[in-house]
Amino acid sequence: MPIPHLSAGDQVRVTVCATVVRSAPGQLELTPRTYIEFESEGDLEVEFIPGPFHRGDVVTDGSRTLMRTVVIRGGRTNAFWTAPDGAVVRDDEVRPEALRLLLRTV
Numbered sequence: 001m002p003i004p005h006l007s008a009g010d011q012v013r014v015t016v017c018a019t020v021v022r023s024a025p026g027q028l029e030l031t032p033r034t035y036i037e038f039e040s041e042g043d044l045e046v047e048f049i050p051g052p053f054h055r056g057d058v059v060t061d062g063s064r065t066l067m068r069t070v071v072i073r074g075g076r077t078n079a080f081w082t083a084p085d086g087a088v089v090r091d092d093e094v095r096p097e098a099l100r101l102l103l104r105t106v
Contacts, residue, residue, distance in 0.1 A: 017097035055079075056105035061098045 006012065018030035028036040028044075038044045053059070055070040059081075066081035066089060081089040 015097075053099075053101075054104070057101060058103040059099045059101055061094050062100075065102065066094070066099075 016030060016034055016036075018032070018034055020028065021031055022029040026038055028038075028046075030036070036044070053068045055068055057068040059066050059068070064083055066083055068079065069082045069088075070077060070079045072078075080091065081094065083089055
C-alpha cells in the first residue's frame with residue numbers, strides 16, 4: 001500500500017510487523033532495516049505476536065475466530081485453521097500479522 005501524502009501535524013497510526021533485532025531505551029531496531037526512536041514508552045504501543053501457533057490455539061483475524069488444527073497421518077503433519085462453520089483455512093489464506101491470540105491451551 002503506498003504511503004499517502006502526509007503533512008506535519010497529521011495524526012497517523014503506523015503498523016509495522018517485524019522481528020526485533022535490538023531494543024534499547026528510546027530505540028527499537030527491527031527487521032528489515034526499520035528503526036524507531038521515541039522519547040517515552042507511552043508514545044509507542046507494542047503488541048507481541050505469539051508464534052508459532054500450536055494445536056488448539058484460538059485466534060481472530062479481525063472478522064472471524066479460528067482454531068489451530070493439526071492432523072498427523074502416515075508420518076506427515078498437516079496444520080491449518082478451522083473456522084466455526086467447519087471450513088478449513090490454509091496458512092496462505094490469512095495474514096499472520098492480523099492474527100490476535102485469544103486462547104492458548106498449552
